[in-house]
Structure formats: structure tokens, C-alpha cells
Amino acid sequence: MTTHPVTIVGAGLAGLTCATYLHRANIPFRLIDAADAVGGRVRTDSVEGFTLDRGFQVLLTAYPECQALLDYDALNLQPFYDGALVRTHGHFHRIADPFRHPFDAPRTLFAPVGTLADKLRVARMRSALTAQSINEIFSQPEQPTRQVLATRWGFSDLMIDRFFRPFFGGIFFDTELQASSRLFEFLFKMFAEGDTTVPAQGMQAIPNQLAAQLPSSSIDLNTQVAALENNQVRFDDGTSAPASAIVIATDAPAAHNLLGDETISTKQRSTTCLYYAAPESPLDDPILALNGDQDGLLNNVAVMSDVAPSYAPDGETLISAVVVGDPLEDDDALERTVRRELIDWFGLPAGGWTHLRTYRIEHALPDQTPPSVRHDANMVRHHDGVYVCGDYLRTASINDAMGTGRMAAEAIRTDRSVPA
Template identity: 55%
Template sequence: MGAGLAGLACARELSEAGLRVRILEATDQVGGRVRTFEHEDGFLLDRGFQVLLTAYPETQRLLDYDALQLGRFYSGALVRHDGAFHRVADPFRHPTDAPATLMAPIGSLADKLRVGAASWRLRRPRLRALFARPETTTEAALRERWGFSDTIIDRFFRPFLGGIFLENELRTSSRMFAFVFRMFAEGVAALPAGGVQAMPRQLARGLPKDTVHFGTEVAAVEGRTVRLESGDGLEVPAIVVATEAPEAARLLEAEAAGDVQTESRSTTTVYFAAGRPPTDEAALMLNGTGAGPVNTAVVLSNVQPSYAPPGQALISASVLGNPPVSDDELEGEVRRQLRDWFGAGVEGWRALRTVRVDYALPEQAPPFLSPPMKRVRRRPGLYCCGDHRRTASINGALASGRAAAQAVLADRRAGRLA
């Protein structure tokens, strides 16, 4: 059950192996957390700011990037600090921006050389080896393992990784940091022309017709029976629970859900429309000051023009957590901060929507990735996948779905499914 990325990846693998699959999905769409809302004025608003990292092994395996018509981010960022933006670029992809990067007051020269060294050293080993290194927090790894200064940690890593981990204490597993840094070193961040939901939609198109049953909420798992909210029961040889962690823990309660991490992280995205973009950059802008609600901002339509109607711009501002203030108050605070960044033109921007995602990511403090691959098989006939089983990401969700499908197929081959 669950037509998020994990459930779709699992269903793809099983149906390609010739099994009949039914996905029971509580809502009316595929994608789960990866959804896109089409605003009546022609803007594409994702369910919170999120990106595809093109180096993800699972998306490379499962998605047709050409068909997604990806718009790519600049490989680097603009860091807001001391009243100005400072460029931090990947020198291998943007060599002409290397001098600006070296001059930026975002850390010492040694820090910048360490970024290059980390990028080089994290690219070399096999992915599996990255996950074998001792697990600590990202902050401890940055400081103690890589030797970064407080300056670059506070001005660059907190907002940059904070936007990915959805927390800026950097308490997230160092294994997640190594994985994410490797993905940025090997590929780029990108957005599909149809919004992020184009990814699950493409996966769903690869499934036999009528595989996904929408508006079908599962109430309980009872042995080999899936009990629906409607009261009906479906008896099946194998059940895969592909929901968010808290719902998985509830459904698996009777089946020892002990290792399902149910704590989570939230995020809020405020979308604005503008008559013209405040910058032509397709770069992520990071708040390197530690003050104000905005962690990152980006002109999405500079990255992917399809996100805004012709002649207009779409700007997103990301806030960590779910601030306990009204949408109007939050929008006002965000606008004040962006006015400071981009000038008085911000007053003329139209607020389109504030998107609050309460359950955005599972909590990923150590020992979240010990082991890095949590078991997906509960017993013959019952399996569990989702981003809480691997790295909490698009890649982790897809990988867990494939692993669950392989466990089903192995039990079937061994004659363990009735």
C-alpha cells in the first residue's frame, strides 16, 4: 500500500517479474510527498521545495531523464552574508567563477581547498564503502574528520545542508552527508519540466493499467489480509507496506515494527510570483547570516522556465520546520527578509501559496543509518519499504522499494508464499 516513490518502485519491479500487483493508495494521486500543484495562473508549485540529484543511482536506473526535460541548477550557490551575495562555485564546472569563490568571505582558503578535497575523496570509494565509515553527526564529521572552520560551517554548510536535511544543527548522520556530497560532486540538482511529480507519474505510466487504486485507505494488516477503511478485506499472498514511517509503524504494530523510526522533520515553502526575476541566476541562495526565517531561496523559473507562465517569475523561499505563526505573518516576515536581499521590488511580489509539510523527512540523527539498509522483510508475506529504510531521499525511497520487491521474489522462489 502507498503510491509514493517506494511503492511505485516496488510495483514496477514486481510487475516486470510477471506478478500481478495492486497498489492501494489513500489519496487521489501518485507521488506521496513528491507532488506538484498546478496553480490556476499557470505556476507549478511543488509540495515543498525539492530537487532531483541527477547522480542518484536509482533515478538513473528507473527514470527517463530526457523525457523529464530537466532544468539544471547552477553547480554552486550564492551565500548571503554581510549585506551581499557571495559566490561559491564548483571550480571544475565553473572554472571562471573560481577566483570569486576563493575571495568569498565564506571561509578561509584552507576551508575552500578542503571542500575540493572532500569532493575528490568522497567520489573515489564505492558507495557501499561510504556507508561503512563510522557514523557520527554531520557537524562532528565536518569539524573533526574534515577539519572545517566554524566560519564555513555556519555560513555555508548550515544553510546548504540544512536545506537538504531540513535541520541546521547538522545532527543528521555523517553517512547521509557523505552520500549527499558525493551526489552533488557527481551530478547536478535539477527540476523536471512538469514539476517534481513528473517523476512518480513517469514511474506509474510503466505499470499495467489499473494497478493503482486511488481513494483506498488501508486500516490494518491482519495476517495475509489487508483490511480497508471501508471494512472490506483483501486476502493476498504478499503485502508491502510503503507508507510514511508513522503509518508503517501503526500498520506493522502487531508484527514487531520496533526498528521503524517515527520521529520526523517539517519544512515550509513560501511561493511568490513576480513580474520579473530579482536575479538571472539559476543558483540556490543561502542565508549565511543565521538570522531571519528564510534558509534558502531560489528563482525556480530561472532553473526550469516551465514553472512560471511566460513573462513571469516564480520564487520560492524555504523555511525550516513549521513556524507557529499564521501564513500571513510568515509571508510578511519572509518578504521583509527578501526585501533586504533583493530591494523594494519585492513589495510588488504576489504571494501564491504557503506549503507546510509536517512529515517531510524522517529524523536522521545517528544511528539512523546504522545499519544503512534496514530490513524490508518482516516475515514471509509481509514487507516494508519507504525512505525510513534507507537514506531519507528520493533515492532511498526508490532503493527500498526495489529491495522489498526482491525480498518478495526471493520468498516466492523459495515457496514461502502461499
């Protein structure tokens, strides 16, 4: 009988999910992370009474892995408006999901964001992708998203540049839309089938909810793993611990280093998020505002307290401004540039907004230029007794961070012949 626990390195969503399914199967585990809290890249800070997620992040309620494991009611999810405001030539134009907001359909149809035919193509694509299973989407040939938008779906350059580039470029952190078409079509399906939300207490409520279901004695934080050695994990203080199996649930660069695996790409996508406090909201709805012109640094702006009032103290407003990538300017110069653009977008009152914090997320997402999205249940088995999980294995999403964590736990259970 195996006596040592499974050691999971990394307490982000992948590691927490793996631990959850191992715990349900009565397989002992030890969950280790170098950080001071669980969550990995899904973290939230409280600053002067404001709730600041580390980078602009959302939870799509249609994610099947989240539906299987999370208690949405307990998270008190707060929804965005289903659509976006696209800013072009100094004016905002509403692009709504006509199936959710039929009264806004006329404005959407005639907005100068693509052609009328493009709007009809969106409806056709929505119908086609919601009819496909996720496995069917992942079985399609991979192409860059921009290419598949033009060739498979027939969108004009105008529609791609004014809507898809800022909207999905802000999700992929890739404004050239070179990310895998499988990732795009999967996410489009998820947007169409559910709500776009944040938990009332911030995105870290998601990993916190998972961790609360685990034995606290099995979670070790502030613990840095230095190397893997013969079924043991060696820590940076020189000590080591034996493991019956090891799961590397880190991001791709850390997995590459720990495993010495050159096949794990370390190429990452970056993002920068600036938060501001304001006396009132510049928008009328809990909606994402997009840069439909290919100029400036700003890609998208959201008034987070319009979406989730709990993100700001009473009488205050919290605004998130996102720049794709990691600009060369230092933080002060970057903030001045972003503020000038915010004034251009929303008028002189933006000049008086209080800058709260800037987050530069160097390793925000794995690069997902094709070929990248795998469709292989064995991808979580690295070598004898060592397993891997993380969003870099499939799609750069909360769903597949959690999904690969589940798959790693199932692989361990199967390899030990533990009944489901």
C-alpha cells in the same frame, strides 16, 4: 501457485518502484494509496499557470536508482547552477563548484564564506568521496554531520555556519546538522557527480513516469488502509482483500501505526515553502541563494522559473522561499515575516511580489540523527509475508526511497524463487 496479488500500501516513489520491479518479474500486485494521485510526498500543483512543487525538491541525476529506472530525457530535466549564492552581512557571495565553473573559482576562493584553507578542504573532500563507492560511504562510522565536518574534514566553524549549515541544513531540514554523516557524504558525492535538476513539468513528473509503465487496473487511489489482518488488508470502509504478500511503502509514522512496530521512529523533519509570483527575477543565474547569517526565518531562496522556465507563464517569474521547520505563526503572519526578509534580501520590489501559496510539510523527511542509515539487505523483510520500504530505512533521499522499493521487490522475488 499463489493467486492473490502482492498488496503494496503507499504509491510514493518507494511503492511505485516496488511495483515496477514486481511487474517486470511478472508478479501480480495491487498498489493502494489514500491520496488522489500517485507520488506520496513528491507532488506538484498548478496554480494560476505556475508549477508549484509541494515543498522545494530537486532530483540529483547521479542517483544510481534513478539512473536505473527513470527516462531522464523524457523528464526534460532542467539544471541548477553548480554552486550557491551565500548571503552574509547584507551581500551575496558566489560559491561555485570550481570543477564545473573554473572561471568562478577566484570569486569562490576569496569569498568571505570560510577560509582559503576551507575551500581547499572542499576540493580534498570532493576528491575523496567521489573516489569511494556508496557502500564504502555507508560502511563508515556514523556521526552527526557537523561533527564530521569539523573533525574528519577539518572545516572551520565559519565555513560550517555560512555554507554547510544553510545548504545541507536546507536539505536535511536540520540546521543543527545533526543528520548522519553517511547521509551527508552520500549526498555530497551525488552533488559532485551529477546535476541538480527539476523536471520541466514539476517533480510529480517523476512518479507519473513510473506509474505510466504500470497497468492502470493495478493502481487504486483514494483508498485508505485501516489495518493488516492475517495476510489481508482491511480498508476503512470495513472491507478487506487477501494478499500473497504485503509491502508497507508509506512514510515512517504510517508504517509505525500499521505495523504496530515501536522500533520504527516516528520523529520527522518539517519544512515550509512559500511561493511568490514576480514580474522579473531578482537573480542573474539559476542558482540557490542561502542565508549565511544565523538570523531570520529564511533559509534558502530559488527562482524556479530561472531553472525551469516552464514553471511560470510567459513573462512571469516564480520564486520559492524556504523556512526550515514549521513556524508557530499562522500563515498570514508567516507570510508577512518572510516578505520583510525577502525585501531585506532583494530590495523594495519584493514587497510587490504576489504570494501564491504556502506549503507546510509536517512529515517532509524522517529524522536521520545517528544511528539511522542502515546497510542491511534484510531490512526490507519485516515478518513473514510482510515487507517494508521507504526512505526512513536508509537515507532520506529519492534514491533510497526508490532503492528500498527495489530491494523489497527483490526480496519477494527471492523468497518465491522467481528468477531475475
